[in-house]
Amino acid sequence: MAECKKIATRESYGKALAELGEEHEDLVVLDADLAGATKTATFQKAFPQRHFDCGIAEANMICVAAGMSTAGLVPFASSFAMFAAGRAFEQVRNSIGYPHLNVKIGATHGGISVGEDGASHQCCEDFALMRSIPGMVVMSPADDVEAKAMVRAAYEHNGPVYMRFGRAAVPVIHPEDYQFRIGKGELIRDGKDVAIIANGLLVYEALEASKMLEQAGIDAMVINMATIKPLDEELVLTAAKKCGKIITCDEHSVIGGLGEAVCALLAQKHPTRVERIGVNDEFGHSGPAAALLKQFGLSAEHIVQVARDLC
Secondary structure, eight states: OOOOOEEEHHHHHHHHHHHHHHHOTTEEEEESSOHHHHSTHHHHHHOGGGEEEOOSOHHHHHHHHHHHHHTTOEEEEEEEHIIIIIITHHHIIIIIITTTOOOEEEEESBSGGGGGGOTTTOBOOHHHHHHTSTTOEEEOOSSHHHHHHHHHHHHHSSSOEEEEOOSSEEEOOSOTTOOOOTTOOEEEEOOSSEEEEEOTTHHHHHHHHHHHHHHTTOOEEEEEOOEEESOOHHHHHHHHHHHSEEEEEEEEESSSSHHHHHHHHHHHHSOOEEEEEEEOSSOOOSSOHHHHHHHTTOSHHHHHHHHHHHO
């Protein structure tokens, strides 16, 4: 396991774009007056002629990106998750999803960990919105290494992609040579008593929970499901058959997120007991990110509690 340094995946997004920009002249980046926060300013500094600030007009930015893609460019449209997935949903659906255009959406500041910005910016509905669009790939990386690999995979994928990156710094858990593939989950820790399937910053929490559970005599499997759509069905089914009990964890509403994707698959192919950890049917509020994560049950301690009750 890599040294446990902490890096925000939005930082990784900006660095990955700059690296890819050196290799591919057809890569362009659009932003909605948030280049400093989304970290696309890193790309802007290196390639000012290929960075386009569309202003606080996210719907228009998505349409501009759609047009660029029809001219042979590979646009990465960037904004906060609340605006990229929420405010611009109609344009994402009709201008990118419906014609299945080669546009990538880099959404930063997703989830409760946005912290002090409060409920208006804490987007916990984006996975649900983007999963509902036919042909849209939906992903959320666990750390810096996976985030950079994910951006590269998104460029190489032909079709629309939605990626969510976080504001808060998270521990790096992957080695630099980690290989990421769209639609493939990662078995981080094997186990037989309960399977914990997580993505984003909750992957580290799941790993920490597995260590605590081991001390309690519970052997927990940990899976990083960075791609929410398409789901790695084979890995989920393997976990269900081996453990018989599953806990899903994502920094998203329990409605429409990773938990529902896993439940839908298992209900159809292998009925299994599933407990979903996420934001319940409620809005967040302003506060320090770490405190909010604990308050909303998005912590290793809560995962342990749910696993102990389940086992």
